Amino acid sequence: MVDAPPWCHILLLLLASTVGFLRGTVAARDRENRTSWGEIFWATADGKTDVLWSAPEASTEVVGDDSNPDSNAIGDDDVDGGFSSLDGMLQWAIGNSDPIRLKEKANDVQRMSADELEARRLQIKEVIEKLKMPSDADLMRIAINDLNKSTTSLEDRQRALNELLILVEPIDNANDLNKLGGLVAVIRELENSVPEIRTTSAWVIGKASQNNPLVQDQVLSLGALNVLMKMVQSSYVEESLKALYAISALIRNNNNGQALFYAEDGCVTLQDIMRNSMVDIRLQKKAVQMVADLADSQLENAVPSEIPLFRSHIFLKSVINLLSSSDSDLQEKALIAVGSLLRLPYTEALVFKDPCWLDEALESMRERLTGLMASDEEREFAVDLEALRREVHAMFREKLEMVSSAPVCRFFGNVVGGGP
Ligand SMILES: *[C@@H]1O[C@H](CO)[C@@H](O)[C@H](O)[C@H]1NC(C)=O
Numbered sequence: 001m002v003d004a005p006p007w008c009h010i011l012l013l014l015l016a017s018t019v020g021f022l023r024g025t026v027a028a029r030d031r032e033n034r035t036s037w038g039e040i041f042w043a044t045a046d047g048k049t050d051v052l053w054s055a056p057e058a059s060t061e062v063v064g065d066d067s068n069p070d071s072n073a074i075g076d077d078d079v080d081g082g083f084s085s086l087d088g089m090l091q092w093a094i095g096n097s098d099p100i101r102l103k104e105k106a107n108d109v110q111r112m113s114a115d116e117l118e119a120r121r122l123q124i125k126e127v128i129e130k131l132k133m134p135s136d137a138d139l140m141r142i143a144i145n146d147l148n149k150s151t152t153s154l155e156d157r158q159r160a161l162n163e164l165l166i167l168v169e170p171i172d173n174a175n176d177l178n179k180l181g182g183l184v185a186v187i188r189e190l191e192n193s194v195p196e197i198r199t200t201s202a203w204v205i206g207k208a209s210q211n212n213p214l215v216q217d218q219v220l221s222l223g224a225l226n227v228l229m230k231m232v233q234s235s236y237v238e239e240s241l242k243a244l245y246a247i248s249a250l251i252r253n254n255n256n257g258q259a260l261f262y263a264e265d266g267c268v269t270l271q272d273i274m275r276n277s278m279v280d281i282r283l284q285k286k287a288v289q290m291v292a293d294l295a296d297s298q299l300e301n302a303v304p305s306e307i308p309l310f311r312s313h314i315f316l317k318s319v320i321n322l323l324s325s326s327d328s329d330l331q332e333k334a335l336i337a338v339g340s341l342l343r344l345p346y347t348e349a350l351v352f353k354d355p356c357w358l359d360e361a362l363e364s365m366r367e368r369l370t371g372l373m374a375s376d377e378e379r380e381f382a383v384d385l386e387a388l389r390r391e392v393h394a395m396f397r398e399k400l401e402m403v404s405s406a407p408v409c410r411f412f413g414n415v416v417g418g419g420p
C-alpha cells in the first residue's frame with residue numbers, strides 16, 4: 001500500500017455520507033452556471049458543461065469495493081495532477097488506504113460530535129471543490145478542441161481564442177500549448193477568412209512567444225512568420241498591429257527568427273511603415289522599436305552580419321524623420337533607434353550627416369524640448385528625453401570624428417570593396 005496522506009482516510013469515511021449531498025449541489029451549480037474561471041465564462045462549443053471533469057452520474061457504491069482493479073488507474077490522463085472526477089478521487093483514496101487504519105479512523109469518527117462532524121463535512125466540501133477546479137491544461141484542451149473542430153461556429157472560435165489569450169500568459173501554460181496541439185490550431189486560424197479571428201490568433205501567438213525561446217522556435221518551425229508578414233499588410237489596422245506585435249515577440253533575442261525575418265525582407269516592411277505618414281501611429285512605434293531591438297541584437301553578436309538596409313540612407317532617413325513626430329513617445333522611440341543604429345560598426349556617420357540631416361533633426365528636437373521644459377506637466381519627460389538626445393548627439397559626433405581621422409581608409413575601403 002502506498003502511504004496516503006492522513007486527510008485521505010478521514011475524507012474517505014466522510015465521503016460516503018457527504019458525497020450524495022455534494023454531488024447534488026455541485027451538479028446543480030454546474031448546470032446553472034457552468035464553470036467560471038477568472039473572468040471567463042467557460043463553456044464548450046457543443047454546449048456541454050465539459051467533457052473532462054464533471055462528476056459522472058454513476059452510483060456512489062464504490063465505497064467498500066476495494067477490490068476494484070482500476071483503483072489506482074485514475075489520473076492517467078491528468079497531466080497536472082488534479083482528480084478528474086469525484087469517483088476518481090474516491091477510488092484513489094480506497095486504493096491507497098490501509099483497511100485496519102481505516103477501521104480505527106471509523107471509530108474516531110463515531111466519537112465526533114455532530115458539530116465536529118458538520119465542520120469536517122464543510123472542510124471536505126472545500127477540498128472537493130478545490131479538486132474539482134479544472135486545471136489550466138483542461139481549459140486549454142477544451143479551447144483547442146473547439147478550434148480543431150470544423151463545425152465550431154465563428155463566435156465559439158473567437159471565444160476559444162480569447163480564452164487561450166488569457167491562458168497562455170503564464171509561461172508553463174505557454175510551454176504546454178504545443179503539446180496539446182494548440183500552436184498548430186492557432187496558426188491555422190491565422191488564415192481564417194474573418195479578420196477578427198486572424199487578429200486574435202496573431203495576438204495569442206505573440207503572447208505565447210514573448211520572452212519564451214521554446215515557443216518562439218516552435219512557432220518559427222511551424223512556418224508562421226511568413227503568414228504573419230503578410231498579415232502586416234492588412235488594411236484592417238488591428239490585424240497589422242497584432243501581426244507586427246507577434247513578429248516582434250517571435251524574433252526578439254532569437255537569432256534564427258531574425259535571420260528568417262531578414263530573409264523575408266522584414267526590414268523593408270518596417271521601412272514602409274516608418275515612411276508612411278498615413279499609417280496608424282501605433283504601427284510606427286512598434287516598427288521603430290523593432291529597428292532598435294534588431295540593431296541591439298546585432299551588437300550582441302560577436303561578428304555582426306551586415307544588414308545592407310541599415311546602411312541605406314532611405315532607411316536611416318525614415319527613422320530620423322520620426323524624430324520630428326508630433327507624438328513624443330514616437331520621438332523617444334525613434335531617438336533610441338537612432339542611437340542603436342549609430343552604434344553599429346558598419347553604419348556610416350556621413351550618411352547620417354548628409355542625406356539624413358541628423359544634426360538638424362537633433363537640433364530642432366533640442367529646441368522643442370527646451371520649450372517643453374517650461375511647462376510643468378511635461379518637464380520631467382522633457383528633461384529625460386533631452387539627456388538621451390545629448391547622448392545620441394555625442395555618439396554621432398564621435399562617429400563623425402572617427403571618419404575624419406581616417407577618411408582615406410573609409411572611402412577607399414568602400415570603393416575597393418565594391419570594385420572589380
Ligand atoms: C453562479 O455562481 C456564482 C458564484 O459561484 C453565484 O453567486 C451565482 O448566483 C451563480 N449563478 C447562478 C445563475 O446560479
Ligand SMILES: *[C@@H]1O[C@H](CO)[C@@H](O)[C@H](O)[C@H]1NC(C)=O
Nearest residue numbers: 141144145148180181184185
Ligand atoms: C487538435 O488537433 C491536432 C491535430 O491537428 C491534434 O494533434 C491535437 O491533439 C488536437 N487537440 C485537441 C485538444 O483536440
